Amino acid sequence: MAVGGIACSPVHSLRRTGEKLVARRYDLHSHTTASDGTNAPAVNVRLAQEAGLDGLAITDHDTVAGVAEAVEEGRKLEVEVVPGVEISTVSGGRDIHVLGYYIDTEDALFRERLEQLRETRDLRNAMILDKLGELGLSVTLDEVLEQSRKRPGRDETVGRPHIAAVLVAKGYVADMQEAFDRYLASGAAAYVNPPRIRPEEAIDWIREAGGVPVLAHPGLYDDDALVQRLIDYGLKGIEAYHSDHAPETERHYAAMAQRHGLIVTAGSDFHGSRGGVVFHAPLGARSADAAVVAQLQAASVHYERSHRST
Known part of the structure; x- marks a missing residue:
């Protein structure tokens, strides 16, 4: 079937x-x-x-x-x-x-x-990166795409875990959990919706x-x-x-x-x-x-x- x-x-x-x-x-x-x-x-x-x-x-x-x-x-x-x-x-x-x-x-x-939902997700990612920048944490979209191993225009999604992984790799946080707790979870410093x-x-x-x-x-x-x-x-x-x-x-x-x-x-x-x-x-x-x-x-x-x- x-x-x-x-x-x-x-x-x-x-x-x-x-x-x-x-x-x-x-x-x-x-x-x-x-x-x-x-x-x-x-x-x-x-x-x-x-x-x-x-x-x-x-x-x-x-x-x-x-x-x-x-x-x-x-x-x-x-x-x-x-x-x-x-x-x-x-x-x-x-x-x-x-x-x-x-x-x-x-x-x-x-x-x-x-x-259409993925386009909204992309907008959210950009807004999160802007807020991180305002907090003094430099994370670029290219770095996130490299971490996610995604290419623009593909039928795939990029999300907060990929941003979190960059924060860990750059030494801003110790691990993924801290990245979410401090910056990416609902109500955290860089969260947007x-x-x-x-x-x-x-x-x-x-x-x-x-x-x-x-x-x-x-x-x-x-x-x-x-x-x-x-x-x-x-x-x-x-x-x-x-x-x-x-x-x-x-x-x-x-x-x-x-x-x-x-x-x-x-x-x-x-x-x-x-x-x-x-x-x-x-x-x-x-x-x-x-x-x-x-x-x-x-x-x-x-x-x-x-x-x-x-």
Whole structure:
């Protein structure tokens, strides 16, 4: 079957390991060099296999540029790759991220919309560099692009981790965490947040591309009114299980999703490692079983259409 012009194999709930049948495991949140991860998409797939995962989602920020490479490697290694994206939005002055699963990655309008988001991200980066300069920290766009190994005009994103890495390399801060705490995190000295789309608009975009909108890491927002508002608007799932969620937070959002008949997803939010430190957590630190992936497939108009046509 084909998803977004990319062949994907069907999900089975169990696999045999030696003499045992074990549940299939999927990490539904990972980033690659297409956005602010440190590993190429194919490397993430190989790491997923080494971690004992049966599949993973590629959910780069505001781009689907890493999906095709990951799916190709997944074919070779028999690792299921879920096409995804993580869309950056703003509500109440805060960053809110909406995951999209099984979107049509070749949809021209969807790709054009993601390009608009990347242009906004580029504007934010420039504003951050200006604020850093005002604080006496000289970081140029060329230095950030060199650190990110990106070229202007490519269908990829450059983000705050790339700026943080330059701050570390130039000795302005000791590590990535200090870079965010002092300068780049929400409320820090060089943080800026230019106008972006609202999360409701991201939900619309994902659904119009045939995909399934899921709210990413709601525990980081600590705003149940926001979550309820998005549920009422048409959200289809909640990422209850996330590496930055405490156990009680995971239970809270899993219960909230179940009360509303939503899909409960899980993901590590793996970004690779910098300076020997893994961000946010290793692949597989949070995982969902095949039943969750089957729910996402059933909720995806694009997946269902692609499946029927093959």
